[in-house]
Amino acid sequence: MLKAFRSRWQRWVNQRIPRADQRVFGQRNIFILPTGAGVVFGGLLLIMLITGINYQNSLIYLLTFLLGAVVVAAMHQTHRNLSGLELTVIQAGEGFAGDMIPFRLRAVSPRHDSLAISLACDDSQLNQQHIASGQQEDVTLAIPSYQRGYLQPERILVETRFPFGLFKAWSWLRPVTSGIVYPNPIAAPDVISTVEDGEEQSQARSVDGNDHADIRPWREGDLSQRVQWKRYARTGEMMITDWEGEQGSPHWLDFDAFKGVDRELRLAYLAHQVMERARTNSRFGLNLPGQVIGPDTGAAHANRCLKALAIFGLEQPREGGPLPHGTRANENGKAAGSASFVGEGQA
Amino acid sequence: MIRRLLNRSRAAVSTQPAELVSGRALIWLIASFALLLVPQWDRLPIWLMASCAVLAGWRWLAQSGRVRLPGRWMRTGIMLVLVAVYIATVQGRFTVETAASFFVLAVGLKWLETRSVRDFYVLFFILVYLATVNFLFHQEIHWSVINLVGVALLLVGLQVVNAPDIPGAMKSGWRRLGMMLVKTLPIVVLLFVFFPRMAPLWSVPLVSGEARTGISDTMTPGDISSLAQSSERAFRVTFGGEIPAYRDRYWRGLILDRLVGDTWQQGFGQPFRRPGRVAVDGGVGELETDQYDVLMEPTDQTWAFALEDSAAVSDNVKRTDEGLFRFDRPADTAVRYRMELLNDGTSGTLAAGPESTRRYLQLPSSGNPRARSYGEELSARYDDPRAIVQQLLSRFREQEYFYTLRPPAMPDNGIDTLLFDVKRGFCAHYAGATTFVLRAAGIPARIVVGYQGGEPGADGEYLIVRQYDAHAWVEAWLPGEGWARVDPTAAIAPQRIEFGLREAVAEEGSFLENDWTSPQRYGDMAVLQWASLQLDRMNYHWQRWVVGYQGQSQMDLMSRLPGGIGMRELGYITAGIVGVALLLAGLITAWQYRRVESRDPYGRVVSRWHRLCDRSGVPVRYGETPSQLAARLSAAKPAVAGTATAFARMVNKHYYGREPDAGSQGELNKMKRLLATMKRQADRPSTSPSKG
Known part of the structure; x- marks a missing residue:
């Protein structure tokens, strides 16, 4: 019963607050209710009124009415504090599963100060954000992630209790933009993962990581000997090996290297390997079914590889769709979207 | 895992x-x-x-x-x-x-x-x-x-x-609070006036363990002189007509008719009263010329003070057989009541039957032999009780009796000592002695305790009666006349009755000698007097109009408004005020919200379009151009494709184009028409994909 009501309520809220990276809070989407303190204060006002009646004390009446009116004014003030606030997701962060993924939000309150705003998503909270009138304020909200994939926060709660804490006004921001959550790196039991390409197999085991080969897509004018035909046969991509050094070859981190291992685990192994290579600054490439990232070094490359691992086999969440990847709702198995990628690819 | x-x-x-x-x-x-x-x-x-x-x-x-x-x-x-x-x-x-x-x-x-x-x-x-x-x-x-x-x-x-860390929290906090108060003040005032003043739901008396300054229901000779050291207010009186002369301002409070030892007491036990609250409000209707309003400070007693020959107008006081006035309950807060002067001498109509004669002739079986024999001697000398009273008063007037706040102690046979040896005393001494002598002479007599006098407040608006105006005098039963006031103090120290205690003890210098903080003590400092009276006036009106605004006042006020407004109507009015106030506040908020949105008519049309997109399941993205949005909308709802594209083009033209007709009324109307068409198309059920 309660569950049914809750899901109806969620649906209604989702309809009322469609996904958008930018939202101006106003009467249409701000909710307001008394807090616990507000309810107690209401009770206190009632007791004061009864005291006034029983002791026929006009001044107690006066105080009661005064405080009652101030409470109503405070309700409007709380509402007003949130209303007009404009919140935009300007950057969704990236990180490993289990980490807090930073989301950068820009807050602008054009008409008046919005004081003591708190942002919350799942367990993470950002309290006491003051947005001065007409100024833009960038805040970073770290959102916990639980598994690799797109992290599209179901709802970011935007709440304020200012000025008296007797009422809370809140709304939600439901961003379209997703953060990227890399697989949580797990060391593979055996180092069997590097697979060398073609002719260079014998020279392949280079541990020092000083390979100077590069793999790049085919360009006009490239010699046909240089095309990695084996790869072409497998993937249909024409790749060229650029030799810059005599020894060593690019290390390929290959999805197919872990036979019989669960897909998610494979990605975790690969992530670990990417991290290892990046740490030692070795040159490596990533070979995933349907996607190949040529050998390279550097942080940007590692990042690109991790991203590829993160979103491997997943679709970008549709806007408005209930695909709360990586959020707790999903973790608890409530959301329908979870089955779509956990199920497939398992041995 | x-x-x-x-x-x-x-x-x-x-x-x-x-x-x-x-x-x-x-x-x-x-x-x-x-x-x-x-x-x-x-x-x-x-x-x-x-x-x-x-x-x-x-x-x-x-x-x-x-x-x-x-x-x-x-x-x-x-x-x-x-x-x-x-x-x-x-x-x-x-x-x-x-x-x-x-x-x-x-x-x-x-x-x-x-x-x-x-x-x-x-x-x-x-x-x-x-x-x-x-x-x-x-x-x-x-x-x-x-x-x-x-x-x-x-x-x-x-x-x-x-919000502990915002800069200038204190200043902005006060300002915010002040704004809230200013905005809500009209509502507070309306609620205060119209909220029905119900009778107490259950009665909880304010049982105070603290003694209040004021007269009490027993009197030993020294009592009232200690009261004379206090300048606390006893009550304030507003007269509808002229304020009576000083010497006529006898405020009767209670009657002491039983002498036990040297203590005067009330003769009969006071009737038992259920604990509860006194009705504090005597109404605010126009004062008639012969009426007066008394605003009494709390006494924790049921006594109300009234001039002689008065009748009760407000119904929170009742007249007793002795011609006194009583509240139903002890006055534990300030009480206002209204009285009327009768001027027909009806206070003396009480017949002295055998029972009450005995009551008002009671004397202890022994003590004060000289006063006793003096009374008997007077009774033997004169037949007419009036003559006896006159004789006694002229004795006080002619002999060397002194009115003083510093009488010597008179422990044994106090009345004898006062009358024949010391001849120095305060009003309580003389009233006791007079009653004693009259009773010994066979004339029914009783002591009345109350106040005498009262000084005008600021601009003579009302009288302030203070504790040092406390007084005791005598009433004697005269055949054919009834109870007549006999005030020995008037014979001994006429200044007390004509001008007040300050004048009466001026020579002695004992006026408020222990009360350093009282402004009344410094009667010669005009500025101080003026300031204290102005403060008193402010408090008087506060007390009268704000603090004292209770059931009767509310009903009086309502009866002046058209339409019979009763308790129930007041309830409706209150509910109405609250409802209208909430509605008004909501409307103002909505209006503020709209006003900002609607500064630019084009902007308003565009935001309506955005709302339409939102509703159609195509939320507006940050930084999206109108054309992109139109394209997405068209994808979601093919029916609107034509209009959406046209609309987007117009938006672009208006904001970014250089056409001569940019900003014309025709352009705006066209956009509005397009939007309306788009809405119709979007809402057509056949084209709208099922939602939720």
Whole structure:
């Protein structure tokens, strides 16, 4: 019963607050209710009124009415504090599963100060954000992630209790933009993962990581000997090996290297390997079914590889769709979207 | 598995300790506490005040890190000690004072436990109620201001606790609070006027354990002279017509007719009264020329004071057989009642039957032999009781009797000593002696205690009768005339009756000699007098119109408005006021919201379009051009493709184009028409994909 009501309520809220990276809070989407303190204060006002009646004390009446009116004014003030606030997701962060993924939000309150705003998503909270009138304020909200994939926060709660804490006004921001959550790196039991390409197999085991080969897509004018035909046969991509050094070859981190291992685990192994290579600054490439990232070094490359691992086999969440990847709702198995990628690819 | 573990560890981390209250917020709470204790200064025991100061100070020092808050055992110890002291001092009495002390004690102890924001709220609630309780005890304007400022401090503190780190929190807090008060003041005033003043739901008398200054129902000769040292207000009177001459201002309060030893008492036991509250309000209707309004300070007694030959107009006072006036219940707060002067001498109509004759002739079986024989001698000499009274008064007038606030002690046979040896006394002495002699002479007589006189307040608007105007005089039963006033003081010190106590004891210099702080003591300082009277006037009107605005006044006021407004109508009006106020506030908010949105008519049309997109399941993205949005909308709802594209083109043209007709009315209308068409197309059920 309660569950049914809750899901109806969620649906209604989702309809009322469609996904958008930018939202101006106003009467249409701000909710307001008394807090616990507000309810107690209401009770206190009632007791004061009864005291006034029983002791026929006009001044107690006066105080009661005064405080009652101030409470109503405070309700409007709380509402007003949130209303007009404009919140935009300007950057969704990236990180490993289990980490807090930073989301950068820009807050602008054009008409008046919005004081003591708190942002919350799942367990993470950002309290006491003051947005001065007409100024833009960038805040970073770290959102916990639980598994690799797109992290599209179901709802970011935007709440304020200012000025008296007797009422809370809140709304939600439901961003379209997703953060990227890399697989949580797990060391593979055996180092069997590097697979060398073609002719260079014998020279392949280079541990020092000083390979100077590069793999790049085919360009006009490239010699046909240089095309990695084996790869072409497998993937249909024409790749060229650029030799810059005599020894060593690019290390390929290959999805197919872990036979019989669960897909998610494979990605975790690969992530670990990417991290290892990046740490030692070795040159490596990533070979995933349907996607190949040529050998390279550097942080940007590692990042690109991790991203590829993160979103491997997943679709970008549709806007408005209930695909709360990586959020707790999903973790608890409530959301329908979870089955779509956990199920497939398992041995 | 791993994930579950992760979850669990995160959940453990997220149970943060309760938010601690900031020092900036705490200081407001402490300031408010200190202020709200001020009105309690005269009823709280010193030790409690001191402990509260220590506890609150301790809390403050702990906040600034100089000391530590006590641990659990120490806290319990402090609590036990203080409660034990409380129980020892209270000794099982239950009065308003003990209840208030307990309340304050609880607040004081709470200081040591105030750590989190939640505790702050608990203290906030308690202190608000402390302000409420304060209003029960003090209703003067300055106490009210102190209370309201205390509550305002709390409200500023609440703002600080909810946003501790904003710059200029104090200034903006006051400004915000001030704006709220200004905006809501009309509603508060309307509610105050129209909220139905119901009868008490259940009666809880304010049982005070404290003695009030004022006349009492027994009189030993020294009593009233001690009262004469007080300049506290007894009551204030407004006359509809002319204020009677000073010598005629005899305010009768109660009758003492039974002499036991040297103490005069009320002859009959007072009837038992159910505890309850007095009706404090005598109405605000126009005063007729022969009427007067009395605003009496609390006495904790049922006596009402009235001039001779008065009748009750307001129904909160009742006339007794002795021609006195009584409330139903003890006046534990200020009470207003209305009287009427009759001018037909009806107060003397009481027939002295055998029973009451015996009552008013009662004398102790022994004592004061000389006064007794003097009375018998008078009775033997004159047949006419009037002559006896005259003879006695001329004795007072002609012989060397003195009216003094410093009479010598007269322990044995006091009346004899006064009449024949010392000849120095205060009104109570002379009234007692006169009654004694008259009774010995066979004339029924009684002592009346009340006030005589009263000074005009600011601009002579009303009379102020103070405790030093307390007076005792005699009424004697004269055949054919009834009860007649006999005032020996008038014979001995006519200035007292004509001008008041100040003049009467001017030579002696004993006027208010122990009351250094009273402005009345410094009668020759005109500025001081003026200021004190102006303050009194402010308080009088405050008392009369605000504090005293209760059931009867409300009904009087309502009866002047058209339409018979009764209790029920008042209820409707109140509900209406609240409803209209809420509606108005909502409308104003909505209007403010719209106003901003609608500065630019094009912008308004565009935002309507955005809302349409939102509704159609195509939320507007940040930084999206109109054309992109139109394309997405068209994808979602093919029916609107044409209009959406056209609309987007127009938006682009208006904002970014250089066409000569940009900004013309025709362009705007065209956009509106397009939007309307788009809406129709979007809402057509066949094309709208099923939602939710």
